[in-house]
Amino acid sequence: MNSQRHFLITGGAGFLGSYLVGELLRRGFKVTVLDCLLFGGESLLSFLSNPDFHFVKTDVWEPRALKASVRSDWPPPDGIVHLAALAGFPACQAVGKQVAWRYNVEATEHLFEQAVALKIPRFIYISTYSNYGLGESGEGVTEETPLNPQSLYAETKVASEKVLENTGDSSIASVIFRLTSVYGLSPRPRFDLIVNQFVWEAFRNHELLIYQRGYSRSFIHIQDAVAGIIMGLEAPEDTVQGEIFNLGAETGNLTKDQVVELILKRLPETTIYYKDLTFGGDMGDITISIEKIKDKLGFKSQKTVDDGIRELLDAIQLGLVKDPADSRYRNARFIVQ
Numbered sequence: 489m490n491s492q493r494h495f496l497i498t499g500g501a502g503f504l505g506s507y508l509v510g511e512l513l514r515r516g517f518k519v520t521v522l523d524c525l526l527f528g529g530e531s532l533l534s535f536l537s538n539p540d541f542h543f544v545k546t547d548v549w550e551p552r553a554l555k556a557s558v559r560s561d562w563p564p565p566d567g568i569v570h571l572a573a574l575a576g577f578p579a580c581q582a583v584g585k586q587v588a589w590r591y592n593v594e595a596t597e598h599l600f601e602q603a604v605a606l607k608i609p610r611f612i613y614i615s616t617y618s619n620y621g622l623g624e625s626g627e628g629v630t631e632e633t634p635l636n637p638q639s640l641y642a643e644t645k646v647a648s649e650k651v652l653e654n655t656g657d658s659s660i661a662s663v664i665f666r667l668t669s670v671y672g673l674s675p676r677p678r679f680d681l682i683v684n685q686f687v688w689e690a691f692r693n694h695e696l697l698i699y700q701r702g703y704s705r706s707f708i709h710i711q712d713a714v715a716g717i718i719m720g721l722e723a724p725e726d727t728v729q730g731e732i733f734n735l736g737a738e739t740g741n742l743t744k745d746q747v748v749e750l751i752l753k754r755l756p757e758t759t760i761y762y763k764d765l766t767f768g769g770d771m772g773d774i775t776i777s778i779e780k781i782k783d784k785l786g787f788k789s790q791k792t793v794d795d796g797i798r799e800l801l802d803a804i805q806l807g808l809v810k811d812p813a814d815s816r817y818r819n820a821r822f823i824v825q
């Protein structure tokens with residue numbers, strides 16, 4: 489009897505997914521990835537020779553995508569992490585409501601229906617703190633805070649959360665993580681995420697243009713984000729069933745000015761320009777409470793934004809990412825603030 493656990497990751501070729509896959513394989517799990525490779529599949533190349541890795545190129549919107557991917561010679565998945573989506577408000581804005589809904593809401597509906605039918609015991613949905621939209625100034629936003637989406641992207645993520653909440657089926661433990669802004673490097677780097685983009689622009693242009701300078705955002709290193717998701721896979725069912733967790737870092741609530749200060753420490757020759765313009769953004773000023781995930785799952789973040797800035801600068805200065813400006817490192821050609 490093979491007791492090796494098996495997890496299925498949608499969007500496993502993406503920024504978060506490819507890091508998560510590497511970590512799950514390193515821990516000795518079997519991993520199936522479903523991805524349609526919107527940004528290519530180089531991020532998965534190093535896993536192909538691993539006998540515990542299985543890749544299926546598919547659009548998870550297809551109503552039978554999950555059922556068709558199940559391997560008869562492997563144990564059924566012990567859990568799914570659903571990451572596949574058009575990630576970020578610029579990408580959703582670029583394609584419009586109908587397409588964004590197809591990728592971000594209908595795909596979740598189809599996948600969740602199949603997961604229930606296949607009796608997969610756990611379904612983790614990766615949502616976003618963008619769903620809160622506008623925080624009460626100074627107050628840490630908790631999971632109980634009413635949602636107030638300010639973008640099409642956040643609207644799709646709120647609607648997707650409802651898919652899981654409305655099921656009423658207790659045979660599957662559905663868990664939602666509202667993830668803060670992730671920074672750092674992965675096999676599929678992204679340079680359209682706020683910290684990553686700031687570091688790259690400051691390095692390349694020796695200047696940075698900052699909108700809404702005093703606004704707080706909440707950040708988490710990719711290593712901590714992935715550790716939190718794995719805790720969600722491993723936690724006892726009654727700890728996570730039907731639960732929503734903010735997934736952020738203890739040191740992660742920073743204003744844009746504070747992020748800029750950290751960048752200036754390493755790139756002091758950068759000139760900073762400010763504009764007060766608010767332009768169709770995702771969120772207002774927001775800080776996040778992570779008390780629940782600390783209390784219930786014992787989550788503790790390890791990395792700081794300063795660590796991430798150092799890693800990003802190393803990668804760029806050493807030429808490990810040849811051209812961070814390349815469009816394959818961003819989900820839509822759009823300046824993200």
Ligand SMILES: NC(=O)c1ccc[n+]([C@@H]2O[C@H](COP(=O)([O-])OP(=O)(O)OC[C@H]3O[C@@H](n4cnc5c(N)ncnc54)[C@H](O)[C@@H]3O)[C@@H](O)[C@H]2O)c1
Nearest residue numbers: 499501502503504523524525526547548572573575667670
């Ligand atoms: N990166 C962040 O800061 C952040 C923050 C909060 C939430 N999230 C959420 O985490 C998830 C992953 O984000 P990411 O930064 O890794 O994005 P990403 O764009 O790097 O990865 C998404 C992956 O999903 C795949 N995909 C998209 N639609 C698909 C479909 N219909 N069928 C199959 N594959 C599909 C893409 O090919 C890509 O490989 C998203 O759901 C996003 O909303 C990300």
